Amino acid sequence: MYRVKEAFYTLQGEGAQAGRAAVFCRFSKCNLWNGRERDRARAVCSFCDTDFVGTDGQNGGVFETAEALADHLWRLWPSAPGRPYVVCTGGEPLLQLDDALVAALHRRGFEVGVETNGTLSPPAGIDWLCVSPKADAPVVVDRCDELKLVFPQPLAMPERFEHIQARHYFLSPMASPAAPASGEDTVKLANTRKATEYCLAHPRWRLTLQMHKLIGID
Numbered sequence: 163m164y165r166v167k168e169a170f171y172t173l174q175g176e177g178a179q180a181g182r183a184a185v186f187c188r189f190s191k192c193n194l195w196n197g198r199e200r201d202r203a204r205a206v207c208s209f210c211d212t213d214f215v216g217t218d219g220q221n222g223g224v225f226e227t228a229e230a231l232a233d234h235l236w237r238l239w240p241s242a243p244g245r246p247y248v249v250c251t252g253g254e255p256l257l258q259l260d261d262a263l264v265a266a267l268h269r270r271g272f273e274v275g276v277e278t279n280g281t282l283s284p285p286a287g288i289d290w291l292c293v294s295p296k297a298d299a300p301v302v303v304d305r306c307d308e309l310k311l312v313f314p315q316p317l318a319m320p321e322r323f324e325h326i327q328a329r330h331y332f333l334s335p336m337a338s339p340a341a342p343a344s345g346e347d348t349v350k351l352a353n354t355r356k357a358t359e360y361c362l363a364h365p366r367w368r369l370t371l372q373m374h375k376l377i378g379i380d
């Protein structure tokens with residue numbers, strides 16, 4: 163059984179695949195925060211900008227089988243040329259994404275991307291793995307396609323993750339969780355300056371911005 167908060171078709175807003183059309187599947191639940199505002203300050207990950215509680219979002223629901231969920235996601239992909247891409251996110255997608263679902267998505271023709279906090283091992287066959295470490299949560303993944311570190315995090319500075327093999331090393335300025343989806347976020351602006359300084363001093367790291375928030379899409 164799979165619990166999905168929401169699913170939607172949009173452009174990937176972050177990292178090396180930014181600008182690419184994708185179906186997003188946002189799984190419910192995370193292992194680093196229960197999603198309740200009153201518990202945020204005590205959570206391992208306390209800056210999350212996402213509501214992943216329950217199954218009540220757009221195209222959300224409970225899916226009994228991998229085939230049923232893959233069919234549901236496939237219906238969100240347009241019938242037009244271009245390589246179908248699905249991004250499994252959450253919440254923490256690796257609490258639910260398994261071999262059966264990866265296989266069902268591949269059978270439909272999807273390339274499978276995953277956005278994970280890196281604390282759980284991924285199933286085999288993922289086409290694009292994005293790891294985004296959080297605070298002092300132990301990272302168990304030792305290679306990925308992109309490392310996308312939210313910056314700054316006092317307990318998770320970039321140097322700690324340079325042993326992880328990745329094609330790309332990104333810093334993503336921390337947005338204020340309270341900021342509206344689009345609109346002014348002065349905290350983020352200050353963090354963007356800090357991330358810029360870091361990238362200038364450490365050229366292995368690149369800046370990535372949450373493009374979807376800049377242009378006001380999901």
Ligand SMILES: C[S@@+](CC[C@H](N)C(=O)[O-])C[C@H]1O[C@@H](n2cnc3c(N)ncnc32)[C@H](O)[C@@H]1O
Binds near residue numbers: 212
């Ligand atoms: C909501 S998380 C879900 C996937 C997974 N749990 C993770 O943390 O990578 C999706 C992406 O949003 C990023 N993110 C979460 N809160 C953020 C914030 N306040 N500012 C910038 N990026 C944030 C995460 O680091 C991750 O790359």
Ligand SMILES: Nc1nc2[nH]cc(C(=O)O)c2c(=O)[nH]1
Binds near residue numbers: 173174175186252380
């Ligand atoms: N457009 C868009 N791109 C994204 N990249 C990662 C996202 C996420 O929440 O995992 C996300 C998201 O929520 N929207």
Ligand code: SF4
Binds near residue numbers: 193195210252253
């Ligand atoms: S950013 Fe990822 S790891 Fe942190 S609480 Fe949100 S879903 Fe969980």
Ligand SMILES: [Mg+2]
Binds near residue numbers: 211212
């Ligand atoms: Mg997001």
